[in-house]
Amino acid sequence: MLSHHERQELERIQQWFEHDDPDLARQLGEGESPGGVLRSRVLRYVTDALALGLIVLGAMTLNFGLIFFGAVLLAVAACLHVAHWGDAQPPTARGTGPG
Template identity: 40%
Template structure:
C-alpha cells in the first residue's frame, strides 16, 4: 500500500499529465496504448518508395502490368496521404 506522501505525489503527476496531454491520460486511464504515429509514418513512407519503384520499373521494363501496379499503388498512397491530413 502506498503512503500518504506517495499518493499525493501520484495525484500531482496525474493532474499534470491531464493538463499537458489529455489524450495520453485518457489512454492510460482506459488501459489502451496510445497510437504510434512514428510507426504509421514509417510504414507509409516505405509504401511510397515501393510504389515509386514499381512505377519506374514499369516504365523501364516493357511490362504494362508492372506499370499498372505502380500507378495503382501510387494512387493509393496519395489517397492515404490526403485522407491522413484531413483528420
C-alpha cells in the same frame, strides 16, 4: 443523444480502461492510434517508394502490368497521405466553435 444509462455504462468502461491500461486510455483520449504516428508515417513513405519503384521498373522493362500496379499503389499512397494530412498538428476540440 445518449440515455442516462448509456452514459453511465460508457463512464464505467472508461474507468475500466484507465485502471487496466492507462497508456491505451491516454492515447485514445488524445485521438492517437495505439500504434503511433511514426509507424503510420513510415508505412506511407514505404508505400510511396514501392509504388515509384514499380513504375520505374515497369518503364525500364516495358511491362504494362508493373506500371499499372505501381500507379494503383501510388493512388493508395496518395489516399494514405490525405487521410493523415494533419498528423503534425494537434487535434482540435470538437464542438467548441461558435454557434
